Structures are given as C-alpha cells and as structure tokens.
Amino acid sequence: MNPILADIYATVIPSAPFIIAAYAILWLALLVYVIKVVSGLKKTEAQMAVLEEAVRAKEGGVSR
Numbered sequence: 001m002n003p004i005l006a007d008i009y010a011t012v013i014p015s016a017p018f019i020i021a022a023y024a025i026l027w028l029a030l031l032v033y034v035i036k037v038v039s040g041l042k043k044t045e046a047q048m049a050v051l052e053e054a055v056r057a058k059e060g061g062v063s064r
Helices: 003-061
Strands: none
C-alpha cells in the first residue's frame, strides 16, 4: 500500500466510531424534532377544528 494512504487511513480509521456516533446523534435529534413538530401540528389542527365549530355554532345562533 502507498505509505501516504496508509498514514491517512491510520488517522481516519480510529476516529470512525466518533464520526458514526455524531451522525447517529444528529439523525436522532432530527427525528425527535420532526416528531415534536408533527405532534404540535396535529394538536393545533384539533384546536382549529374546535374553534371553527364554535364560530359556526355562534354564527348559526345569530338572528339576521
């Protein structure tokens, strides 16, 4: 093997577990964030549905 490549591989390979762990943590954090955003969106949509129903009920009760 080329001595320069051997030197590069000797430097990179020992740090590979840390790089893999960093990417895993990044993807996990992104997944948690997306789950929280979707959960909040569903909660907001449910609140909007209740509000729209209340507005329709109020408009239906108003005499014109």
